[in-house]
Amino acid sequence: MRTLDRILALVLGLAGFAFGVLVVAEVINAAFSRPPLLLPYRQAAAFLREHSWSDGVIVTVAALLLAAGLLLLIAELKPRRRAHLVLQSQDPQTTTTLSTRSLARVLENAATQTAGVHRAAATVRARRARLRLQVSTRDAADIAAQAERNVSSALSDLQLRRSPRLVVRSTRERS
Amino acid sequence: MSQTPPESTHTDTRGEDGGRQAARTGRRTATLAAETRAPGTARINRTVLTVLGLLLAAAGAAGLATALGLFGRRMSDQPVLGPAVEDFVAANRWFWPVVAVAAGLLALLCLWWLLLQARSNRVSRVRLATDPRRGNTDLTARALTNAVTGEIEGYHGVTRAAAHLSGTSAAPKLSLTAALDGRVGPGEIHRRITAEAIPHARQALGTDQLPTRLELQLPRAQRRDVR
Numbered sequence: 001m002r003t004l005d006r007i008l009a010l011v012l013g014l015a016g017f018a019f020g021v022l023v024v025a026e027v028i029n030a031a032f033s034r035p036p037l038l039l040p041y042r043q044a045a046a047f048l049r050e051h052s053w054s055d056g057v058i059v060t061v062a063a064l065l066l067a068a069g070l071l072l073l074i075a076e077l078k079p080r081r082r083a084h085l086v087l088q089s090q091d092p093q094t095t096t097t098l099s100t101r102s103l104a105r106v107l108e109n110a111a112t113q114t115a116g117v118h119r120a121a122a123t124v125r126a127r128r129a130r131l132r133l134q135v136s137t138r139d140a141a142d143i144a145a146q147a148e149r150n151v152s153s154a155l156s157d158l159q160l161r162r163s164p165r166l167v168v169r170s171t172r173e174r175s
Numbered sequence: 176m177s178q179t180p181p182e183s184t185h186t187d188t189r190g191e192d193g194g195r196q197a198a199r200t201g202r203r204t205a206t207l208a209a210e211t212r213a214p215g216t217a218r219i220n221r222t223v224l225t226v227l228g229l230l231l232a233a234a235g236a237a238g239l240a241t242a243l244g245l246f247g248r249r250m251s252d253q254p255v256l257g258p259a260v261e262d263f264v265a266a267n268r269w270f271w272p273v274v275a276v277a278a279g280l281l282a283l284l285c286l287w288w289l290l291l292q293a294r295s296n297r298v299s300r301v302r303l304a305t306d307p308r309r310g311n312t313d314l315t316a317r318a319l320t321n322a323v324t325g326e327i328e329g330y331h332g333v334t335r336a337a338a339h340l341s342g343t344s345a346a347p348k349l350s351l352t353a354a355l356d357g358r359v360g361p362g363e364i365h366r367r368i369t370a371e372a373i374p375h376a377r378q379a380l381g382t383d384q385l386p387t388r389l390e391l392q393l394p395r396a397q398r399r400d401v402r
Contacts, residue, residue, distance in 0.1 A: 082207055
């Protein structure tokens with residue numbers, strides 16, 4: 001979101017700066033009774049004179065403005081997800097983090113190293129890690145239990161300050 | 176090949192020691208937001224965009240309310256630029272100068288916002304010693320960060336490392352990123368970096384005070400299918 005904010009800031013900042021400078025130039029220009037430089041304000045004024053508030057085009061523009069404003073408000077006011085989990089450290093001056101995406105890779109790797117696990121896909125949030133396994137039909141319960149032990153062990157080896165709750169779901173796969 | 180959801184199992188366990196760890200560490204932060212080059216700029220961008228969203232939404236809502244007749248049926252049938260507005264502009268000679276001043280202020284505000292985007296909290300030099308008679312001794316940040324990343328990239332299990340210094344030249348902070356290849360666990364890499372690379376960086380700066388943020392990354396690899 002920060003990257004999108006920065007892109008929006010650059011685009012809107014440039015547009016606002018150019019518009020402001022142009023308006024100043026047009027006002028000075030018009031004071032000397034010269035024709036418009038770049039801004040088609042005469043056409044814009046004529047358009048606004050011809051259309052009433054209830055015209056379709058004005059209603060559409062108002063609706064688009066409302067939608068864009070609400071979208072921007074929701075995007076900016078929505079709490080940002082803290083996607084970095086902090087590891088315990090012996091050094092009080094060092095803060096080590098692992099992104100939720102990286103933790104998902106750790107869990108997937110730990111699961112797929114278990115014999116009989118065909119596939120693993122993890123989704124991690126700060127409080128919960130979901131792991132979906134596809135295991136062989138034969139000894140499926142044992143394989144899933146072993147995979148879960150491996151994943152729990154990998155999770156505890158990381159020594160996160162707060163480990164997310166692990167939820168493992170396994171499905172059997174017919175060969 | 177087909178999946179059989181009815182035969183699926185579902186277990187729900189807390190990671191080993193999860194609860195106890197949380198209790199031990201008390202109220203210390205368990206999660207952090209991604210690091211940013213300029214936290215102040217990020218805050219200002221968010222505030223400005225929120226205000227802009229509010230203004231757009233208010234303008235749109237007012238336009239729709241007028242169109243729907245909430246301010247009277249007569250108003251909704253009036254042209255957007257009515258004669259009353261044009262008469263007002265014609266009667267007040269100060270109107271256009273005020274518009275020009277407002278537009279100039281808008282341009283200046285936008286210029287300030289644009290320049291803010293170039294702001295960064297990174298430092299390029301670190302002050303090692305200050306001597307009023309002999310002068311100051313500085314170390315370029317790149318010399319330190321290159322040495323640290325070179326050391327970390329030499330560790331088994333690390334594919335790439337990046338580092339930068341932020342804060343001030345007298346009180347720098349070190350930010351490290353290490354991309355792992357998955358052959359060595361993140362826990363082990365973390366222990367090695369905190370036991371070796373970071374103390375070496377502190378030694379190079381001749382200080383015990385070097386707050387460090389280390390971010391471990393596992394690249395997005397294709398999901399392993401062992402069949």
